[in-house]
Amino acid sequence: MSQNISSLYSKKVMEHFLHPKNMGTIKNPSGRGRVGNPVCGDLMELQIKVGKRKNKEYIQDAKFQTFGCGAAIATSSILTEMIIGKNLDELSKISNQAITKSLGGLPLQKRHCSVLANQALKKAIEDYQKHK
Amino acid sequence: MKVYLDYGATSPVKKEVKAAIMPFLEVEFGNPSSIHSWGQRARQAVEKAREQVAQFLGAKEPEIIFTSGGTEADNLAIRGLIAQISKSEFLNPKQIQNPKFKIQKPHIITTQIEHHAVLRTCEYLEKNHLAEVTYLASNRDGLIQVEQVKKAIKKNTILVSIMYVNNEIGTIEPIREIGKMIEKINSERLTVNGQRLYFHTDAVQAAEYQNMNVDFLHVDLLSISGHKIGAPKGIGALYLRKGTPMDKIIFGGEQENNWRAGTENVASIVALGKAIEIIRNQKSEIRSQKIQKLRDYFIKKVLKEIPDVELNGSKEFRSPNNANFYFKYVEGESILLGLDLVGIAASSGSACTSLSLEPSHVLMATFGDAERSHGSVRFTLGEETTKKEIDYTISNLKKIIKRLRDISPLTKERSK
Numbered sequence: 001m002s003q004n005i006s007s008l009y010s011k012k013v014m015e016h017f018l019h020p021k022n023m024g025t026i027k028n029p030s031g032r033g034r035v036g037n038p039v040c041g042d043l044m045e046l047q048i049k050v051g052k053r054k055n056k057e058y059i060q061d062a063k064f065q066t067f068g069c070g071a072a073i074a075t076s077s078i079l080t081e082m083i084i085g086k087n088l089d090e091l092s093k094i095s096n097q098a099i100t101k102s103l104g105g106l107p108l109q110k111r112h113c114s115v116l117a118n119q120a121l122k123k124a125i126e127d128y129q130k131h132k
Numbered sequence: 133m134k135v136y137l138d139y140g141a142t143s144p145v146k147k148e149v150k151a152a153i154m155p156f157l158e159v160e161f162g163n164p165s166s167i168h169s170w171g172q173r174a175r176q177a178v179e180k181a182r183e184q185v186a187q188f189l190g191a192k193e194p195e196i197i198f199t200s201g202g203t204e205a206d207n208l209a210i211r212g213l214i215a216q217i218s219k220s221e222f223l224n225p226k227q228i229q230n231p232k233f234k235i236q237k238p239h240i241i242t243t244q245i246e247h248h249a250v251l252r253t254c255e256y257l258e259k260n261h262l263a264e265v266t267y268l269a270s271n272r273d274g275l276i277q278v279e280q281v282k283k284a285i286k287k288n289t290i291l292v293s294i295m296y297v298n299n300e301i302g303t304i305e306p307i308r309e310i311g312k313m314i315e316k317i318n319s320e321r322l323t324v325n326g327q328r329l330y331f332h333t334d335a336v337q338a339a340e341y342q343n344m345n346v347d348f349l350h351v352d353l354l355s356i357s358g359h360k361i362g363a364p365k366g367i368g369a370l371y372l373r374k375g376t377p378m379d380k381i382i383f384g385g386e387q388e389n390n391w392r393a394g395t396e397n398v399a400s401i402v403a404l405g406k407a408i409e410i411i412r413n414q415k416s417e418i419r420s421q422k423i424q425k426l427r428d429y430f431i432k433k434v435l436k437e438i439p440d441v442e443l444n445g446s447k448e449f450r451s452p453n454n455a456n457f458y459f460k461y462v463e464g465e466s467i468l469l470g471l472d473l474v475g476i477a478a479s480s481g482s483a484c485t486s487l488s489l490e491p492s493h494v495l496m497a498t499f500g501d502a503e504r505s506h507g508s509v510r511f512t513l514g515e516e517t518t519k520k521e522i523d524y525t526i527s528n529l530k531k532i533i534k535r536l537r538d539i540s541p542l543t544k545e546r547s548k
Contacts, residue, residue: 018473023539039502039503041463041502043540043541065540065541066539066541069463073536
């Protein structure tokens with residue numbers, strides 16, 4: 001194996017960078033969370049569709065769009081995978097550490113990407129609750 | 133396919149250079165300061181390299197000081213000169229008595245787009261109250277104007293330090309014109325017994341393709357580096373015009389005419405001499421034209437085939453091997469990552485590729501636009517770059533930019 005930039009990242013990060021899941025937007029989303037700033041080099045937008053099952057609210061669908069580095073793209077992609085199908089009351093368990101862990105780790109200087117993804121989720125839920 | 137387009141970062145050691153240095157690693161391992169024959173053969177090799185460098189620069193051998201690289205050459209030029217000036221000329225009793233030349237802190241003029249080796253050195257002198265510094269802004273083409281430098285000159289200006297070729301955007305600064313202007317100011321200053329101005333240029337990125345003659349350029353100090361031109365890392369040189377005030381910054385033995393202590397890095401000095409001899413023996417116009425043709429083709433195709441791309445830096449006053457693009461709506465590190473996965477090496481002005489998380493100071497100074505800095509990628513071609521490699525790069529770049537733009541929320545929002 002040759003050493004390259006990708007060796008800075010885990011296999012999982014590279015997988016999500018190359019084949020991001022749930023990329024795009026939702027028609028009439030229940031909530032959106034936009035965090036970061038292109039000036040800082042990272043911008044994420046998470047959109048969620050909230051549904052109901054057995055009297056509980058859950059994430060029926062989630063999509064993301066990201067301007068940023070490989071880690072920013074991968075964290076937003078895995079976040080959507082982590083939240084789809086989850087009840088809203090379960091989402092508080094999703095911390096930035098949990099996101100980093102599910103990616104098989106992130107380089108130290110890229111940890112802020114997982115914080116950003118977590119903030120996007122919180123903002124999207126707040127936005128949903130404000131408008132429901 | 134493996135495509136290296138990061139020659140501005142570093143270059144491979146040339147075959148002839150490698151052959152030239154091998155004996156000095158093993159057989160001719162002597163210390164040039166030793167009196168015995170081993171030492172004397174090493175001394176001869178060092179002096180031959182000094183001659184090669186001096187001839188290339190149109191200088192005399194004692195004016196060449198070998199250093200550990202471009203960074204040390206820049207440090208020595210600036211700190212050494214300011215230190216010496218501060219203790220001698222500025223303390224000249226005649227000048228102290230004359231209120232016209234009242235002692236002031238020495239003033240340096242440099243630019244916001246210098247390499248960190250110059251910038252950080254100037255900042256250090258400033259912070260420690262050893263000098264006053266003016267950092268000139270470049271225009272949107274990444275160029276410094278002669279008039280701008282002239283206007284910034286004050287009574288206590290001692291040193292102007294401006295890079296020859298910018299390492300990021302490849303712009304060629306008007307060194308000869310600035311040098312001539314400074315010379316004129318100096319002749320005026322001399323008539324009133326004033327302090328002479330000195331001119332330093334960091335020519336690390338210029339050696340391979342530009343005119344490096346110090347008299348043509350009208351410079352007093354000039355820094356070069358080995359690893360950008362086919363010698364190993366860890367070797368460089370400072371040209372110091374005879375009579376230029378200088379104090380040492382590294383103390384120890386009396387090597388390098390007592391300018392720079394430390395046992396000579398014989399093998400690497402031989403390498404630098406050889407690498408320079410190779411450049412000198414080739415017709416630089418032919419070499420320049422060949423690489424420029426390929427680079428122009430690259431720029432033209434990228435601008436034509438990828439939408440929303442801009443070239444950073446002047447098209448006209450530009451090093452023939454440099455192309456630096458701003459790809460709107462996407463971020464540089466993800467482009468580099470995509471390129472690296474298909475075997476292409478480039479570099480980026482993006483903060484995300486560095487540990488500091490600060491966007492490129494050169495792009496920030498030139499455009500004042502962080503988003504542009506984050507979305508910019510530098511490609512630097514080398515002697516061995518082929519058209520096939522460029523075509524491979526363009527076709528992959530198209531795919532990568534499209535893919536990343538599909539992911540970015542800015543694509544639709546901004547291009548509306």
